[in-house]
Amino acid sequence: MKKLINSPEAVVTDALAGVAAAHPSLAVDVENKVITRAGAPRAGKVGLVSGGGSGHEPLHGGFVGYGMLDAACPGEVFTSPVPDQMLAATKAVNGGAGVLHIVKNYTGDVLNFQMAAELAEDEGIEVVAVVTNDDVAVQDSLYTAGRRGVGATVFVEKIAGALAEEGAGLDKVAAVAREVNERSRSFGVALTSCTIPAVGKPTFELAESEIEMGIGIHGEPGRSRVPLGSAHEITAAALDAIGADLPLSGDLLVMVNGMGGTPLLELYVVYNEVAKYLAGQGARIARNLVGNYITSLEMQGFSVTVCQLTDTLTRLWDAPVDTPALRWGR
């Protein structure tokens, strides 16, 4: 295992110390693994908390800041954070208007966020949870009952964060979060595996000419293993899978996301194929992201996430954001 770490045990806390050193706009509790916006809580503002296993950076800590999340709690690599972390984050960002939990649909995350919400409510904090489940690849998986929550989480955090920044109440912020999730679908492809530091060997093996279609963000199996095709063929298969579940028409927000080890050059090759495919369907990519936003350590591959926009969602997407990983308009 070749990694830039000091020890498998220290990788998350060392990285959090790095985040703290790099971003003075964040307050990082390294020991308890909670990242909050400096100056939290904000009186009267709905607080947004997300979290999940580490190894998906910049998700979620890189999305803490103005117009997006108020706090993130990272677990160990590919391991849910514990309810105590989530509770600490919830209390830290409660400005009296309630707190939204944005939870990717993995069994551990869902259960732990439920427990944290109950603990927070015992302390008089109103909590609503929205669970993302946008991955069309498989119905159940090693980590999940139902669909997995993947790239749509980035869209939910951005758009719900913008509405909360405008001063909307908890019900409305939760409603837009649910709406974004319902309007979004994703599909992922792996060219290589990744290695969890504490495990020390690749999560799975792929032959030299083989790729995994429908990969999960922890390397959990997808739909099928197929021979490596062209970017055109792979992208078409991914969008066919999405299109079977969501009409690919109208104005779309599209993310071509790198899994962590994919050159940006290749992500733009894929984006070009996505743009051509969607144009062929009569859809319009109104907004886009191309880059590493929800990763799986050093895995090579990509995922594509599509969201059907409305005028309101577009306006909230365009609203100013100022986080380590997304920044515009401010």
Place this chain on the structure above:
Amino acid sequence: MKKLINSPEAVVTDALAGVAAAHPSLAVDVENKVITRAGAPRAGKVGLVSGGGSGHEPLHGGFVGYGMLDAACPGEVFTSPVPDQMLAATKAVNGGAGVLHIVKNYTGDVLNFQMAAELAEDEGIEVVAVVTNDDVAVQDSLYTAGRRGVGATVFVEKIAGALAEEGAGLDKVAAVAREVNERSRSFGVALTSCTIPAVGKPTFELAESEIEMGIGIHGEPGRSRVPLGSAHEITAAALDAIGADLPLSGDLLVMVNGMGGTPLLELYVVYNEVAKYLAGQGARIARNLVGNYITSLEMQGFSVTVCQLTDTLTRLWDAPVDTPALRWGR
């Protein structure tokens, strides 16, 4: 070779078509491989042009936009662009105030930019070239006479771009570009090789427990091959090499750059080590970047670049920028 491409021959033009589709703020001539800011040239503004082999994305095309480059010309992967591309870019951004060429010190790039400058001058366009050569690892290499130009190029493009945006003349913009280069040093480390699409096999081989200290951005050899150490040890060796050449004191701009295949989690582990090392020297990291800015395809590893700031350089660094890969304050 596992890559998300359609063919090795088409990878650069396919990616450029993707850049064109993703970024309406850019005008992309896919056939001639020139990326310019939409609306170029700007009358009275010094134009900034850079370029070099592809495979280092987001450098340079991702840095075209307000407050940074006016144009970029990408060559084939790890291959210099040709003088005709550079000339086309120069003419496209000449607003009558002259054009600055920002050139990484690789023999092909330097010669081709020289030829392009002569051709542009034949057409009455004043051109000044600034060559970056910040890599302390080796004096000469496979691609270079003298020091290689690497991460400082990002700093030069940002800071000279800000001064040009303010309306400064060509001499002043060139002077600040030279100053940034002179005040900057870099050192790179590879954990793995990368594969040039047209070659189809890794550029070099490293044993499972071996890393290359002082790697170049094309995979050209560095100083030594050593056993994989801890992030603490590797970072200290990189900063020792820089510190032997540049006093590590005062206010510094520091970039911890991923080579393309390194998880962001690990880059933050490295950044934490960099911050501790520099604090131990009594220096202050006044500004920083952590992420993929000048890459080598899917290579795993990192580079660290340090620039001694002045008040003026800090002000120009903080000035608004609006490009695909760097965006703030606007």
